[in-house]
Amino acid sequence: MSGAHDHDGGGHGHTHGVSADSDKRLLTAALALILAFMAGEIVVGVLARSLALISDAAHMLTDAASIALALVAMRLAARPPRGGYTYGLTRAEILSAQANGITLLVLSAWLTYEAVRRLINPPEVTGGMVLGTALAGVVINLGATWLIGRANRDSLNVEGVFQHIVTDLYAFIATAVAGLVVVLTGFGRADAIASLLVVALMVKAGAGLVRDSGRIFLEAAPAGLSPERIGQALARRPHVVEVHDLHIWQITSGMPAASAHVLVALGEDCHAVRHDLEHVLEKDYQITHTTLQVDHASEQLLTIERRHCDDPHGPSHRRN
Structure with missing residues:
Protein backbone atom coordinates (compact mmCIF):
# COMPACT_ATOMS: atom_id res chain seq x y z
CA MET A 1 0.00 0.00 0.00
CA SER A 2 1.39 3.41 -0.87
CA GLY A 3 0.33 6.96 -0.33
CA ALA A 4 1.60 10.46 -0.98
CA HIS A 5 0.24 13.49 0.80
CA ASP A 6 1.06 17.16 0.58
CA HIS A 7 0.24 18.90 3.82
CA ASP A 8 0.12 22.68 3.78
CA GLY A 9 -0.19 24.13 7.25
CA GLY A 10 -0.31 27.65 8.48
CA GLY A 11 2.95 27.73 10.40
CA HIS A 12 5.36 28.75 7.68
CA GLY A 13 6.88 32.18 7.76
CA HIS A 14 6.09 33.66 4.33
CA THR A 15 3.51 36.38 4.28
CA HIS A 16 0.09 36.44 2.69
CA GLY A 17 -2.82 38.84 2.32
CA VAL A 18 -2.79 41.88 4.57
CA SER A 19 0.76 41.45 5.88
CA ALA A 20 2.15 41.23 2.33
CA ASP A 21 0.31 44.44 1.39
CA SER A 22 1.63 46.07 4.55
CA ASP A 23 5.19 45.08 3.57
CA LYS A 24 4.70 46.69 0.16
CA ARG A 25 3.48 49.96 1.70
CA LEU A 26 6.40 50.07 4.14
CA LEU A 27 8.96 49.40 1.41
CA THR A 28 7.37 51.98 -0.91
CA ALA A 29 7.55 54.65 1.81
CA ALA A 30 11.20 53.82 2.46
CA LEU A 31 11.93 54.00 -1.28
CA ALA A 32 10.45 57.49 -1.57
CA LEU A 33 12.45 58.69 1.45
CA ILE A 34 15.72 57.34 0.08
CA LEU A 35 15.28 58.67 -3.48
CA ALA A 36 14.54 62.19 -2.23
CA PHE A 37 17.63 62.33 -0.04
CA MET A 38 19.93 60.59 -2.55
CA ALA A 39 19.43 63.30 -5.17
CA GLY A 40 20.54 66.01 -2.76
CA GLU A 41 23.48 63.99 -1.45
CA ILE A 42 24.95 63.51 -4.92
CA VAL A 43 25.01 67.28 -5.46
CA VAL A 44 26.61 67.95 -2.06
CA GLY A 45 29.12 65.11 -2.49
CA VAL A 46 30.36 66.52 -5.80
CA LEU A 47 30.60 70.06 -4.40
CA ALA A 48 32.43 68.86 -1.26
CA ARG A 49 34.67 66.46 -3.24
CA SER A 50 33.87 63.76 -0.69
CA LEU A 51 34.25 60.11 -1.71
CA ALA A 52 32.49 59.07 1.49
CA LEU A 53 29.41 61.09 0.53
CA ILE A 54 29.48 59.91 -3.08
CA SER A 55 29.91 56.31 -1.94
CA ASP A 56 26.98 56.78 0.44
CA ALA A 57 24.92 58.13 -2.45
CA ALA A 58 25.96 55.18 -4.63
CA HIS A 59 24.97 52.84 -1.83
CA MET A 60 21.64 54.65 -1.51
CA LEU A 61 21.12 54.09 -5.23
CA THR A 62 21.58 50.36 -4.66
CA ASP A 63 19.22 50.67 -1.68
CA ALA A 64 16.59 52.18 -3.95
CA ALA A 65 17.22 49.52 -6.61
CA SER A 66 17.04 46.76 -4.02
CA ILE A 67 13.69 48.04 -2.71
CA ALA A 68 12.31 48.37 -6.24
CA LEU A 69 13.51 44.85 -7.04
CA ALA A 70 11.99 43.54 -3.82
CA LEU A 71 8.64 45.11 -4.67
CA VAL A 72 8.69 43.52 -8.13
CA ALA A 73 9.65 40.18 -6.59
CA MET A 74 6.77 40.43 -4.10
CA ARG A 75 4.33 41.02 -6.95
CA LEU A 76 5.69 38.03 -8.88
CA ALA A 77 5.71 35.78 -5.80
CA ALA A 78 2.06 36.60 -5.12
CA ARG A 79 0.96 35.20 -8.47
CA PRO A 80 -0.86 31.87 -8.25
CA PRO A 81 0.75 28.67 -9.61
CA ARG A 82 0.28 28.42 -13.35
CA GLY A 83 1.47 26.10 -16.11
CA GLY A 84 4.83 24.54 -15.34
CA TYR A 85 5.41 26.79 -12.29
CA THR A 86 3.70 24.52 -9.77
CA TYR A 87 4.91 26.61 -6.82
CA GLY A 88 4.20 29.85 -8.62
CA LEU A 89 7.05 32.37 -8.69
CA THR A 90 7.83 32.32 -4.98
CA ARG A 91 11.56 32.06 -5.64
CA ALA A 92 11.54 35.43 -7.35
CA GLU A 93 12.09 36.82 -3.85
CA ILE A 94 15.23 34.69 -3.47
CA LEU A 95 16.52 35.96 -6.82
CA SER A 96 15.99 39.48 -5.49
CA ALA A 97 17.90 38.68 -2.29
CA GLN A 98 20.79 37.20 -4.26
CA ALA A 99 20.90 40.22 -6.57
CA ASN A 100 21.06 42.49 -3.52
CA GLY A 101 23.96 40.49 -2.09
CA ILE A 102 25.91 40.49 -5.36
CA THR A 103 25.33 44.23 -5.76
CA LEU A 104 26.78 44.90 -2.33
CA LEU A 105 29.89 42.84 -3.14
CA VAL A 106 30.46 44.51 -6.54
CA LEU A 107 29.97 47.98 -5.09
CA SER A 108 32.36 47.21 -2.23
CA ALA A 109 35.09 46.25 -4.74
CA TRP A 110 34.74 49.58 -6.55
CA LEU A 111 34.71 51.58 -3.32
CA THR A 112 37.81 49.76 -2.08
CA TYR A 113 39.70 50.77 -5.22
CA GLU A 114 38.60 54.40 -4.91
CA ALA A 115 39.37 54.55 -1.19
CA VAL A 116 42.89 53.16 -1.62
CA ARG A 117 43.53 55.62 -4.45
CA ARG A 118 42.44 58.50 -2.22
CA LEU A 119 44.54 57.26 0.66
CA ILE A 120 47.57 57.56 -1.61
CA ASN A 121 46.59 60.94 -3.11
CA PRO A 122 44.00 62.51 -0.80
CA PRO A 123 41.96 65.34 -2.36
CA GLU A 124 40.89 68.39 -0.40
CA VAL A 125 37.63 67.58 1.38
CA THR A 126 35.11 70.14 2.68
CA GLY A 127 34.56 68.65 6.13
CA GLY A 128 31.65 70.87 7.18
CA MET A 129 29.51 69.92 4.19
CA VAL A 130 30.36 66.27 4.68
CA LEU A 131 29.45 66.38 8.38
CA GLY A 132 26.13 68.19 7.85
CA THR A 133 25.00 65.94 5.00
CA ALA A 134 26.03 62.77 6.82
CA LEU A 135 24.06 63.75 9.94
CA ALA A 136 21.00 64.38 7.78
CA GLY A 137 21.63 60.98 6.18
CA VAL A 138 21.66 59.31 9.58
CA VAL A 139 18.19 60.73 10.29
CA ILE A 140 16.85 59.64 6.87
CA ASN A 141 18.28 56.15 7.21
CA LEU A 142 16.93 55.76 10.72
CA GLY A 143 13.50 56.48 9.26
CA ALA A 144 13.98 53.99 6.42
CA THR A 145 15.37 51.36 8.82
CA TRP A 146 12.36 51.81 11.10
CA LEU A 147 9.95 51.40 8.18
CA ILE A 148 11.58 48.27 6.77
CA GLY A 149 12.21 46.84 10.23
CA ARG A 150 8.41 46.72 10.69
CA ALA A 151 8.06 44.49 7.62
CA ASN A 152 8.35 40.70 7.71
CA ARG A 153 12.09 39.99 7.90
CA ASP A 154 11.52 36.23 7.82
CA SER A 155 11.46 36.82 4.07
CA LEU A 156 15.02 36.74 2.72
CA ASN A 157 13.86 39.29 0.17
CA VAL A 158 12.92 41.82 2.87
CA GLU A 159 16.00 40.90 4.90
CA GLY A 160 18.15 41.73 1.86
CA VAL A 161 16.64 45.20 1.68
CA PHE A 162 17.03 45.64 5.44
CA GLN A 163 20.74 44.74 5.24
CA HIS A 164 21.22 47.34 2.51
CA ILE A 165 19.57 50.05 4.60
CA VAL A 166 21.35 49.17 7.85
CA THR A 167 24.73 49.13 6.08
CA ASP A 168 23.92 52.55 4.66
CA LEU A 169 23.07 53.80 8.14
CA TYR A 170 26.48 52.67 9.38
CA ALA A 171 28.02 54.35 6.34
CA PHE A 172 26.49 57.69 7.23
CA ILE A 173 27.67 57.39 10.82
CA ALA A 174 31.21 56.66 9.61
CA THR A 175 31.01 59.56 7.15
CA ALA A 176 29.84 61.93 9.89
CA VAL A 177 32.80 60.92 12.03
CA ALA A 178 35.13 61.43 9.06
CA GLY A 179 33.64 64.88 8.40
CA LEU A 180 34.13 65.84 12.05
CA VAL A 181 37.76 64.68 11.93
CA VAL A 182 38.38 66.75 8.80
CA VAL A 183 36.80 69.82 10.41
CA LEU A 184 38.78 69.48 13.65
CA THR A 185 42.15 68.28 12.33
CA GLY A 186 42.20 68.79 8.55
CA PHE A 187 43.10 65.09 8.12
CA GLY A 188 41.67 64.50 4.62
CA ARG A 189 42.42 60.78 4.58
CA ALA A 190 39.70 60.25 7.22
CA ASP A 191 37.18 60.35 4.37
CA ALA A 192 38.79 57.37 2.59
CA ILE A 193 39.26 55.48 5.85
CA ALA A 194 35.53 55.86 6.58
CA SER A 195 34.79 54.43 3.14
CA LEU A 196 36.92 51.35 3.90
CA LEU A 197 35.04 50.76 7.16
CA VAL A 198 31.78 50.88 5.24
CA VAL A 199 33.19 48.45 2.66
CA ALA A 200 33.86 45.89 5.40
CA LEU A 201 30.21 46.08 6.49
CA MET A 202 29.03 45.80 2.89
CA VAL A 203 31.12 42.68 2.29
CA LYS A 204 29.75 41.02 5.42
CA ALA A 205 26.12 41.78 4.53
CA GLY A 206 26.55 40.90 0.85
CA ALA A 207 28.31 37.61 1.54
CA GLY A 208 25.59 36.59 4.00
CA LEU A 209 22.82 37.25 1.47
CA VAL A 210 24.62 35.38 -1.31
CA ARG A 211 25.28 32.44 1.02
CA ASP A 212 21.72 32.20 2.32
CA SER A 213 20.08 32.57 -1.09
CA GLY A 214 22.60 30.14 -2.59
CA ARG A 215 21.62 27.49 -0.05
CA ILE A 216 18.01 27.76 -1.20
CA PHE A 217 18.92 27.54 -4.89
CA LEU A 218 21.15 24.52 -4.21
CA GLU A 219 18.27 22.78 -2.37
CA ALA A 220 20.25 22.63 0.89
CA ALA A 221 18.46 21.85 4.12
Whole structure:
Protein backbone atom coordinates (compact mmCIF):
# COMPACT_ATOMS: atom_id res chain seq x y z
CA MET A 1 0.00 0.00 0.00
CA SER A 2 1.39 3.41 -0.87
CA GLY A 3 0.33 6.96 -0.33
CA ALA A 4 1.60 10.46 -0.98
CA HIS A 5 0.24 13.49 0.80
CA ASP A 6 1.06 17.16 0.58
CA HIS A 7 0.24 18.90 3.82
CA ASP A 8 0.12 22.68 3.78
CA GLY A 9 -0.19 24.13 7.25
CA GLY A 10 -0.31 27.65 8.48
CA GLY A 11 2.95 27.73 10.40
CA HIS A 12 5.36 28.75 7.68
CA GLY A 13 6.88 32.18 7.76
CA HIS A 14 6.09 33.66 4.33
CA THR A 15 3.51 36.38 4.28
CA HIS A 16 0.09 36.44 2.69
CA GLY A 17 -2.82 38.84 2.32
CA VAL A 18 -2.79 41.88 4.57
CA SER A 19 0.76 41.45 5.88
CA ALA A 20 2.15 41.23 2.33
CA ASP A 21 0.31 44.44 1.39
CA SER A 22 1.63 46.07 4.55
CA ASP A 23 5.19 45.08 3.57
CA LYS A 24 4.70 46.69 0.16
CA ARG A 25 3.48 49.96 1.70
CA LEU A 26 6.40 50.07 4.14
CA LEU A 27 8.96 49.40 1.41
CA THR A 28 7.37 51.98 -0.91
CA ALA A 29 7.55 54.65 1.81
CA ALA A 30 11.20 53.82 2.46
CA LEU A 31 11.93 54.00 -1.28
CA ALA A 32 10.45 57.49 -1.57
CA LEU A 33 12.45 58.69 1.45
CA ILE A 34 15.72 57.34 0.08
CA LEU A 35 15.28 58.67 -3.48
CA ALA A 36 14.54 62.19 -2.23
CA PHE A 37 17.63 62.33 -0.04
CA MET A 38 19.93 60.59 -2.55
CA ALA A 39 19.43 63.30 -5.17
CA GLY A 40 20.54 66.01 -2.76
CA GLU A 41 23.48 63.99 -1.45
CA ILE A 42 24.95 63.51 -4.92
CA VAL A 43 25.01 67.28 -5.46
CA VAL A 44 26.61 67.95 -2.06
CA GLY A 45 29.12 65.11 -2.49
CA VAL A 46 30.36 66.52 -5.80
CA LEU A 47 30.60 70.06 -4.40
CA ALA A 48 32.43 68.86 -1.26
CA ARG A 49 34.67 66.46 -3.24
CA SER A 50 33.87 63.76 -0.69
CA LEU A 51 34.25 60.11 -1.71
CA ALA A 52 32.49 59.07 1.49
CA LEU A 53 29.41 61.09 0.53
CA ILE A 54 29.48 59.91 -3.08
CA SER A 55 29.91 56.31 -1.94
CA ASP A 56 26.98 56.78 0.44
CA ALA A 57 24.92 58.13 -2.45
CA ALA A 58 25.96 55.18 -4.63
CA HIS A 59 24.97 52.84 -1.83
CA MET A 60 21.64 54.65 -1.51
CA LEU A 61 21.12 54.09 -5.23
CA THR A 62 21.58 50.36 -4.66
CA ASP A 63 19.22 50.67 -1.68
CA ALA A 64 16.59 52.18 -3.95
CA ALA A 65 17.22 49.52 -6.61
CA SER A 66 17.04 46.76 -4.02
CA ILE A 67 13.69 48.04 -2.71
CA ALA A 68 12.31 48.37 -6.24
CA LEU A 69 13.51 44.85 -7.04
CA ALA A 70 11.99 43.54 -3.82
CA LEU A 71 8.64 45.11 -4.67
CA VAL A 72 8.69 43.52 -8.13
CA ALA A 73 9.65 40.18 -6.59
CA MET A 74 6.77 40.43 -4.10
CA ARG A 75 4.33 41.02 -6.95
CA LEU A 76 5.69 38.03 -8.88
CA ALA A 77 5.71 35.78 -5.80
CA ALA A 78 2.06 36.60 -5.12
CA ARG A 79 0.96 35.20 -8.47
CA PRO A 80 -0.86 31.87 -8.25
CA PRO A 81 0.75 28.67 -9.61
CA ARG A 82 0.28 28.42 -13.35
CA GLY A 83 1.47 26.10 -16.11
CA GLY A 84 4.83 24.54 -15.34
CA TYR A 85 5.41 26.79 -12.29
CA THR A 86 3.70 24.52 -9.77
CA TYR A 87 4.91 26.61 -6.82
CA GLY A 88 4.20 29.85 -8.62
CA LEU A 89 7.05 32.37 -8.69
CA THR A 90 7.83 32.32 -4.98
CA ARG A 91 11.56 32.06 -5.64
CA ALA A 92 11.54 35.43 -7.35
CA GLU A 93 12.09 36.82 -3.85
CA ILE A 94 15.23 34.69 -3.47
CA LEU A 95 16.52 35.96 -6.82
CA SER A 96 15.99 39.48 -5.49
CA ALA A 97 17.90 38.68 -2.29
CA GLN A 98 20.79 37.20 -4.26
CA ALA A 99 20.90 40.22 -6.57
CA ASN A 100 21.06 42.49 -3.52
CA GLY A 101 23.96 40.49 -2.09
CA ILE A 102 25.91 40.49 -5.36
CA THR A 103 25.33 44.23 -5.76
CA LEU A 104 26.78 44.90 -2.33
CA LEU A 105 29.89 42.84 -3.14
CA VAL A 106 30.46 44.51 -6.54
CA LEU A 107 29.97 47.98 -5.09
CA SER A 108 32.36 47.21 -2.23
CA ALA A 109 35.09 46.25 -4.74
CA TRP A 110 34.74 49.58 -6.55
CA LEU A 111 34.71 51.58 -3.32
CA THR A 112 37.81 49.76 -2.08
CA TYR A 113 39.70 50.77 -5.22
CA GLU A 114 38.60 54.40 -4.91
CA ALA A 115 39.37 54.55 -1.19
CA VAL A 116 42.89 53.16 -1.62
CA ARG A 117 43.53 55.62 -4.45
CA ARG A 118 42.44 58.50 -2.22
CA LEU A 119 44.54 57.26 0.66
CA ILE A 120 47.57 57.56 -1.61
CA ASN A 121 46.59 60.94 -3.11
CA PRO A 122 44.00 62.51 -0.80
CA PRO A 123 41.96 65.34 -2.36
CA GLU A 124 40.89 68.39 -0.40
CA VAL A 125 37.63 67.58 1.38
CA THR A 126 35.11 70.14 2.68
CA GLY A 127 34.56 68.65 6.13
CA GLY A 128 31.65 70.87 7.18
CA MET A 129 29.51 69.92 4.19
CA VAL A 130 30.36 66.27 4.68
CA LEU A 131 29.45 66.38 8.38
CA GLY A 132 26.13 68.19 7.85
CA THR A 133 25.00 65.94 5.00
CA ALA A 134 26.03 62.77 6.82
CA LEU A 135 24.06 63.75 9.94
CA ALA A 136 21.00 64.38 7.78
CA GLY A 137 21.63 60.98 6.18
CA VAL A 138 21.66 59.31 9.58
CA VAL A 139 18.19 60.73 10.29
CA ILE A 140 16.85 59.64 6.87
CA ASN A 141 18.28 56.15 7.21
CA LEU A 142 16.93 55.76 10.72
CA GLY A 143 13.50 56.48 9.26
CA ALA A 144 13.98 53.99 6.42
CA THR A 145 15.37 51.36 8.82
CA TRP A 146 12.36 51.81 11.10
CA LEU A 147 9.95 51.40 8.18
CA ILE A 148 11.58 48.27 6.77
CA GLY A 149 12.21 46.84 10.23
CA ARG A 150 8.41 46.72 10.69
CA ALA A 151 8.06 44.49 7.62
CA ASN A 152 8.35 40.70 7.71
CA ARG A 153 12.09 39.99 7.90
CA ASP A 154 11.52 36.23 7.82
CA SER A 155 11.46 36.82 4.07
CA LEU A 156 15.02 36.74 2.72
CA ASN A 157 13.86 39.29 0.17
CA VAL A 158 12.92 41.82 2.87
CA GLU A 159 16.00 40.90 4.90
CA GLY A 160 18.15 41.73 1.86
CA VAL A 161 16.64 45.20 1.68
CA PHE A 162 17.03 45.64 5.44
CA GLN A 163 20.74 44.74 5.24
CA HIS A 164 21.22 47.34 2.51
CA ILE A 165 19.57 50.05 4.60
CA VAL A 166 21.35 49.17 7.85
CA THR A 167 24.73 49.13 6.08
CA ASP A 168 23.92 52.55 4.66
CA LEU A 169 23.07 53.80 8.14
CA TYR A 170 26.48 52.67 9.38
CA ALA A 171 28.02 54.35 6.34
CA PHE A 172 26.49 57.69 7.23
CA ILE A 173 27.67 57.39 10.82
CA ALA A 174 31.21 56.66 9.61
CA THR A 175 31.01 59.56 7.15
CA ALA A 176 29.84 61.93 9.89
CA VAL A 177 32.80 60.92 12.03
CA ALA A 178 35.13 61.43 9.06
CA GLY A 179 33.64 64.88 8.40
CA LEU A 180 34.13 65.84 12.05
CA VAL A 181 37.76 64.68 11.93
CA VAL A 182 38.38 66.75 8.80
CA VAL A 183 36.80 69.82 10.41
CA LEU A 184 38.78 69.48 13.65
CA THR A 185 42.15 68.28 12.33
CA GLY A 186 42.20 68.79 8.55
CA PHE A 187 43.10 65.09 8.12
CA GLY A 188 41.67 64.50 4.62
CA ARG A 189 42.42 60.78 4.58
CA ALA A 190 39.70 60.25 7.22
CA ASP A 191 37.18 60.35 4.37
CA ALA A 192 38.79 57.37 2.59
CA ILE A 193 39.26 55.48 5.85
CA ALA A 194 35.53 55.86 6.58
CA SER A 195 34.79 54.43 3.14
CA LEU A 196 36.92 51.35 3.90
CA LEU A 197 35.04 50.76 7.16
CA VAL A 198 31.78 50.88 5.24
CA VAL A 199 33.19 48.45 2.66
CA ALA A 200 33.86 45.89 5.40
CA LEU A 201 30.21 46.08 6.49
CA MET A 202 29.03 45.80 2.89
CA VAL A 203 31.12 42.68 2.29
CA LYS A 204 29.75 41.02 5.42
CA ALA A 205 26.12 41.78 4.53
CA GLY A 206 26.55 40.90 0.85
CA ALA A 207 28.31 37.61 1.54
CA GLY A 208 25.59 36.59 4.00
CA LEU A 209 22.82 37.25 1.47
CA VAL A 210 24.62 35.38 -1.31
CA ARG A 211 25.28 32.44 1.02
CA ASP A 212 21.72 32.20 2.32
CA SER A 213 20.08 32.57 -1.09
CA GLY A 214 22.60 30.14 -2.59
CA ARG A 215 21.62 27.49 -0.05
CA ILE A 216 18.01 27.76 -1.20
CA PHE A 217 18.92 27.54 -4.89
CA LEU A 218 21.15 24.52 -4.21
CA GLU A 219 18.27 22.78 -2.37
CA ALA A 220 20.25 22.63 0.89
CA ALA A 221 18.46 21.85 4.12
CA PRO A 222 17.48 25.01 6.03
CA ALA A 223 19.91 26.10 8.71
CA GLY A 224 19.11 24.31 11.96
CA LEU A 225 17.43 21.32 10.31
CA SER A 226 19.62 18.21 10.11
CA PRO A 227 18.32 15.60 7.64
CA GLU A 228 20.29 12.91 9.51
CA ARG A 229 18.65 13.69 12.85
CA ILE A 230 15.21 14.07 11.32
CA GLY A 231 15.58 10.76 9.48
CA GLN A 232 16.56 9.01 12.71
CA ALA A 233 13.63 10.60 14.56
CA LEU A 234 11.16 9.43 11.92
CA ALA A 235 12.64 5.92 11.87
CA ARG A 236 12.05 5.63 15.63
CA ARG A 237 8.32 6.27 15.30
CA PRO A 238 5.92 3.33 15.92
CA HIS A 239 5.64 0.75 13.11
CA VAL A 240 8.27 2.46 10.91
CA VAL A 241 10.79 -0.02 9.49
CA GLU A 242 12.86 2.30 7.31
CA VAL A 243 13.02 5.86 6.00
CA HIS A 244 15.03 6.60 2.88
CA ASP A 245 15.16 9.08 -0.04
CA LEU A 246 14.67 11.78 2.59
CA HIS A 247 15.02 15.28 1.15
CA ILE A 248 14.66 18.53 3.10
CA TRP A 249 14.89 21.88 1.35
CA GLN A 250 13.34 25.33 1.15
CA ILE A 251 10.93 26.38 -1.57
CA THR A 252 11.56 29.99 -0.56
CA SER A 253 12.45 31.66 2.74
CA GLY A 254 10.11 30.47 5.48
CA MET A 255 8.78 27.55 3.40
CA PRO A 256 10.70 24.37 4.36
CA ALA A 257 9.61 21.19 2.62
CA ALA A 258 10.32 17.49 3.01
CA SER A 259 9.79 14.30 1.02
CA ALA A 260 10.65 10.70 1.88
CA HIS A 261 9.92 7.05 1.17
CA VAL A 262 8.73 5.28 4.33
CA LEU A 263 8.43 1.54 4.84
CA VAL A 264 5.90 0.34 7.40
CA ALA A 265 5.72 -3.01 9.22
CA LEU A 266 3.45 -5.62 7.65
CA GLY A 267 -0.14 -5.50 8.86
CA GLU A 268 0.07 -1.91 10.16
CA ASP A 269 -1.97 1.03 8.89
CA CYS A 270 0.10 3.03 6.39
CA HIS A 271 -2.24 6.03 6.53
CA ALA A 272 -2.00 6.26 10.32
CA VAL A 273 1.80 6.07 10.18
CA ARG A 274 1.90 8.77 7.53
CA HIS A 275 -0.29 11.10 9.58
CA ASP A 276 1.92 10.49 12.62
CA LEU A 277 5.08 11.37 10.68
CA GLU A 278 3.47 14.50 9.25
CA HIS A 279 2.55 15.57 12.78
CA VAL A 280 6.15 15.04 13.96
CA LEU A 281 7.55 17.05 11.04
CA GLU A 282 5.16 19.94 11.67
CA LYS A 283 5.29 20.00 15.48
CA ASP A 284 9.00 19.35 16.05
CA TYR A 285 10.57 20.85 12.93
CA GLN A 286 7.95 23.32 11.59
CA ILE A 287 7.93 21.55 8.22
CA THR A 288 4.39 21.86 6.88
CA HIS A 289 4.99 21.09 3.20
CA THR A 290 5.47 17.31 3.14
CA THR A 291 5.20 14.54 0.56
CA LEU A 292 5.58 11.05 2.02
CA GLN A 293 5.36 7.86 -0.02
CA VAL A 294 4.37 5.08 2.39
CA ASP A 295 4.61 1.34 1.59
CA HIS A 296 4.56 -1.90 3.52
CA ALA A 297 7.98 -3.46 3.95
CA SER A 298 8.48 -6.80 2.23
CA GLU A 299 9.22 -10.02 4.11
CA GLN A 300 12.65 -10.05 2.50
CA LEU A 301 13.48 -6.57 3.80
CA LEU A 302 12.38 -7.57 7.29
CA THR A 303 14.59 -10.68 7.39
CA ILE A 304 17.62 -9.68 5.28
CA GLU A 305 19.72 -6.55 5.54
CA ARG A 306 19.17 -5.06 2.08
CA ARG A 307 17.90 -1.82 0.60
CA HIS A 308 14.34 -1.46 -0.60
CA CYS A 309 15.38 0.63 -3.62
CA ASP A 310 18.05 -0.29 -6.14
CA ASP A 311 19.17 3.31 -6.44
CA PRO A 312 18.47 5.11 -3.16
CA HIS A 313 19.35 8.79 -2.77
CA GLY A 314 21.07 9.37 0.53
CA PRO A 315 21.34 7.14 3.59
CA SER A 316 18.62 4.85 4.85
CA HIS A 317 17.37 5.33 8.40
CA ARG A 318 16.23 2.23 10.31
CA ARG A 319 15.12 1.61 13.85
CA ASN A 320 18.17 0.85 16.03
